[in-house]
Amino acid sequence: MKKVLSYFNKITIYIKDSFRRMVSAVKTDAMYRRFVYLFVGLNVILLLSELDIMNYSTVSLYAYIIIFTIVALGLNILLGFSGLMSLGTAGFVGFGAYGVVYFETLGFPYEISSLITIVIATFIGLAVGLFSLKVEGVYLAISTLAVGEIFSQIFKRVTWFTNAYGGVHYKYPTLLGFIELDRNMTYIFLSFVMVVMMVVMYHLTKSKTGRALLAMSRSNSSAQAMGVSISKYRLFSFVVAILYATIGGILYASFYRYVQPLDWNLMLTLLILAMVVVGGMKSIFGTFLGVFIIYGIPKLYLEDLFSSVSGVAYLFSGILIIVVVMFYPYGMIHVTHDIKKLYNKYKIHKQNKLKAGDGDE
Amino acid sequence: MSDNTNKSYVLKPGTLLDIQNLSMRFGGLTAVNNLSFDIKENEIFGLIGPNGAGKTTVFNCITQFYKDKDGIIIFNNKKNEIINLNDIHVEKIIKEGLVRTFQNVELIKDLSVIDNLLIGAHTLFKSDFIGHIFRSKRASEEETFYKAKALEILKFMKIDYLKDQYVAGQPYGILKKIGIARTLMSNPKLIILDEPAAGLNETETTELSKLMIQIKENYKCSILLVEHDMGFVMGVCDRICAINFGKFLALGTPDYIKRHPDVQEAYLGRDDE
Numbered sequence: 278m279k280k281v282l283s284y285f286n287k288i289t290i291y292i293k294d295s296f297r298r299m300v301s302a303v304k305t306d307a308m309y310r311r312f313v314y315l316f317v318g319l320n321v322i323l324l325l326s327e328l329d330i331m332n333y334s335t336v337s338l339y340a341y342i343i344i345f346t347i348v349a350l351g352l353n354i355l356l357g358f359s360g361l362m363s364l365g366t367a368g369f370v371g372f373g374a375y376g377v378v379y380f381e382t383l384g385f386p387y388e389i390s391s392l393i394t395i396v397i398a399t400f401i402g403l404a405v406g407l408f409s410l411k412v413e414g415v416y417l418a419i420s421t422l423a424v425g426e427i428f429s430q431i432f433k434r435v436t437w438f439t440n441a442y443g444g445v446h447y448k449y450p451t452l453l454g455f456i457e458l459d460r461n462m463t464y465i466f467l468s469f470v471m472v473v474m475m476v477v478m479y480h481l482t483k484s485k486t487g488r489a490l491l492a493m494s495r496s497n498s499s500a501q502a503m504g505v506s507i508s509k510y511r512l513f514s515f516v517v518a519i520l521y522a523t524i525g526g527i528l529y530a531s532f533y534r535y536v537q538p539l540d541w542n543l544m545l546t547l548l549i550l551a552m553v554v555v556g557g558m559k560s561i562f563g564t565f566l567g568v569f570i571i572y573g574i575p576k577l578y579l580e581d582l583f584s585s586v587s588g589v590a591y592l593f594s595g596i597l598i599i600v601v602v603m604f605y606p607y608g609m610i611h612v613t614h615d616i617k618k619l620y621n622k623y624k625i626h627k628q629n630k631l632k633a634g635d636g637d638e
Numbered sequence: 639m640s641d642n643t644n645k646s647y648v649l650k651p652g653t654l655l656d657i658q659n660l661s662m663r664f665g666g667l668t669a670v671n672n673l674s675f676d677i678k679e680n681e682i683f684g685l686i687g688p689n690g691a692g693k694t695t696v697f698n699c700i701t702q703f704y705k706d707k708d709g710i711i712i713f714n715n716k717k718n719e720i721i722n723l724n725d726i727h728v729e730k731i732i733k734e735g736l737v738r739t740f741q742n743v744e745l746i747k748d749l750s751v752i753d754n755l756l757i758g759a760h761t762l763f764k765s766d767f768i769g770h771i772f773r774s775k776r777a778s779e780e781e782t783f784y785k786a787k788a789l790e791i792l793k794f795m796k797i798d799y800l801k802d803q804y805v806a807g808q809p810y811g812i813l814k815k816i817g818i819a820r821t822l823m824s825n826p827k828l829i830i831l832d833e834p835a836a837g838l839n840e841t842e843t844t845e846l847s848k849l850m851i852q853i854k855e856n857y858k859c860s861i862l863l864v865e866h867d868m869g870f871v872m873g874v875c876d877r878i879c880a881i882n883f884g885k886f887l888a889l890g891t892p893d894y895i896k897r898h899p900d901v902q903e904a905y906l907g908r909d910d911e
Contacts, residue, residue: 298775477771484770484777485756485763491746492757499744502701504732504761504824513767559748 308479311562312472319343319468323461338576340464340532342568343471344525349552349564350478351521356550357558358482359514360494361409365421366549368428369519371541372398373526378445378536379438387450391527398523399516406515410508425546432538444537447530463532470528474521475561481517482559490514548572555601557608566609570601647712647720654679654828654860655700655736660709662695662884669695671884672709677828679714682854682861684875686868686895688904692884693864694741697830700862701738702728716827733761735827739817741836747806751797751816754805755788756781758823784823791819794856795849811842818849822857829853831863835870843867847874872896880904 303309322339325331348370355361373394380390405424409417432439439445449458450466458466481487492500493510501507530536548571556567575594583589605611649656655677662670669692677683685693698704700711702723711723716735726734737758745754762784765777792798795815800808805816814834821829834850835843847870850861865871871878872892880887880895882904888895895901 294775295772298773302773480771480773481767484767484773484781485760485765486767486770488746488749488753488757489760491749492760495746496740496744498703499740500757501703501729502732502738502740503757503820504729505757506729 309476312475312479315475315562315565316468316472319471320465323464327461335577336460336464337532338573340467341576342565342573343464343467344528344532345549345552345572346565346568347471347474347528348522348525349549349556349568350474350561351518351525352549353553353558353560353564354478354482354490354521355514355518356553357560358487358490358494359510361511361514362414362418363405363421363515363518364418364543364546364550365405365423365425365428366518366522367541367543367545368425369398369401369522370526370529370545371432371536371538372401372428373523374530374536375432375439375445375526376523377527377530378447381447386454387452387531391524394527395520395523398519402516402519403512405519406512409511409515422543422546425541425543429538429541432541439536439538442538444535447534447536449534450531460532467528467532470524474524478561486510486513551598555598555609557605557610560608560610563608563610570609571598647710647722649712649714649720650676652678654714655862656712657696657700658710658712660696660699660707660711662692662699662704662707669884670699670707673881673884673886674709675879675886675889677860677862678877679827680854680858680860681876682850682863682874684871684878684892685862685864685881686866686871686878687881687887690883691881691904693881694832695884696881697738697832697862697864701731701736701830702726714827716825732824732826735825736830737821737824737826737828738830739814739821739832739834741832743810743813743817745805745813745816745820748804750802750804751808752785752788752792752801754816755791755820755823756784758820759784759787761824788819788823791822794822794852795819810837811839814838814846815849818853822853826857826859828860828862831861831865833865834863835865835867843870846870850874 303313319339322331323336326333326336348366352363352366355363376394376397377387377390380393381387383390385393405421408420412420433441435441449460449463451457452466482490489500489505489510490513492503492505493507497507552567552571553564554567555570556565557563571594574597575590579590579593583593601609653676657676658674660670660673661668673692673696685696687693695704699707700723707724713721713723713734713736715721716733721734723731723734723736731737746757749757763780765774765780768774769777789798789801792801795818797812797815797819800812805813808816814837818829818831818834835846838846850863851874853859854861863871863875872895875892877890878892878895879889880898880901882900887900887904888898890898
C-alpha cells in the first residue's frame, strides 16, 4: 500500500512538474503560442457558425482540413525530413477509419479500438519500413503505391471488415465511456488532437531525432559516419507517418460517421502530397496552409464564386497550385518572409520620409 | 581488456591505430595492396600519394564503409579496449572514438551551424524519441548541455558568431571548419580528415595548420589526414606514410619522406638517365 502511495506521489509530482514546464514553455517559446492561437482560431470558426454568421457546413469543411493536416504532417516527416517517398498514405487513412469502426462494433470502447487500430497500423508501418530499407527513390514510391492499392482493394472486397460498397456507419465518439460528444464537441476534439500532433512533430523535429532524420535524408554516408543508424530512423519515420495517417483516419470516421471504400485512392494520396509540397516541406504551419490552399480555398471560396459553371472551380484551384509552386517552390509558408520584408521596407521608407521632412524645416 | 571476444589483439604501448596487411579489391582492381602502418597517440599523421593511389579507399576501409577487405585494423578505443575495427558496424564506429570528415564536406545545408554540430554528438545523447516527444526534463537538459559544448567548440574555432546562421551560403573555408568542429563533438580519439585543405586559399590553409596543432593539443587526440597540398602536409604532420597504386612506399618524418627516392619517383617520375 505504501509503495503504491509513493508511486502515486511520484506521478503527481511528475505531472505537476511537467505542467509547470509546459506553462513556462508557452510563455517563452513563440511556437507554442502560435499553436494556441491556431487552436483558438479554429474554434472561433465553430462559434461563428453557431452564431449563424458562417454556414453550418463550413465547420465540416474545416474538420476535413484539420484531419488532413494531421495526415499531411505525417507525410511531411517522411518526405520533408527523412527524404523518403510514400504513395500509400490514403490507404492508411482509410485503414484508420475502418479500423476504429470495426473494433467498436466488436464491443471495444472508442479509446481502446483507436489504440488497437494504431497498434496494428504500427506493425504494418514496420513491415513497410523494413521493406523500404531495400529500395530507394522512385522504386520505393512504386512499392508504397502497391501497398495503397492493396488497401483500396481490401476496402472494396473484404465485406466483414468494410461492408464493401455499402460503407460503414459510425457515431460521434464517447470519450472515457461517459463523455458523449456531439458534432461541435467532436470538432473541438479534432482541433485539439491536431494541435497535440503539431506539438509532437515540433518536439520531434527540434531534437536529436529530427536532426538525425535530416542528416539521413541529406547524405546517408555522412549520417552513418556520425553514428546515425539508417535502418532505425527509416523505420521510425515510416511508422510515424503511418501513425499520423491512421490517427487522421480515426478522426475522419469520428467526425463524418460514414466511411465508404472509394475515397481512399491514389488521387487522395497525390492531393496529400501536393498539400505538403505546396504548403512547405519541414514546416508545421506550412502543412496547415497547404491543406487550406489545396482543399479549403476551392471548397470554401472558388466553388461559391463559380457556382454557375460547374468545374471552373477546379480549373482555378489547379492554376492556383501551379502559380504557388512557381513563385514559392519551397512552400507557400515562405510568403511570410516576403511579407515581413515588404513591411520592413515600408517602415524604412516611412522613416526616411519623416527624416527628409525634418530636414526641410 | 576484451576477454569476451574470442580473439584478443595486442597493440604496442602508445599506439592508437595499427593497420596490418590491409587489402581491398574492386573486381579486378586492387585499390589497396597489403598496406601496413600505425598511428601513435597524440600525433598528426599524413597519408599521401598521387591521384588514384587509394588514400580515400584506406579511409573508407578504416571507417568500415567498405566490407570484404583483407587484413586487420586494430584500434585502442575510448574505453581503452583493444579492438579490431572490422568487427564493428559502420554506424557504431564513432562510438569507439573514431570520427571522419568527407572530401565534399557533407553538412546539412538547411540546419543552423550549431545544429550541425549537434549531429556530431548524436551517439552521446541518451534520451530516446519518447523523451523527445514529451520534451522530458532529461532530454531538454541534454540538449542544453550539448549546445553549450557546441558553442565552446565553435568559440575554439573562432566561428561562434555564425552559430545561428544556416550552413547554406557559407564560404567553403567555413564549411570545412564546421565539418572539423562537428567531429570534435563526439570526444574522438582519432579524427580522420579527407583533404581538409582542398579548395582553401593560402591564408585559410595556414590558419588550418595552426588549428590542427591546436586541436591535437587541446583535445588530446590524433589526426589522420589525406591531403594533396604538400606544403600543408609537410608543415603539420609528425609522420607521413606515402603510398602509390595502393602499395606502401615509405613511412617517416616529413624530411625523410621528402628525400625518399621512391616517393620522388611516384610524384615526379623516374629519371631515365
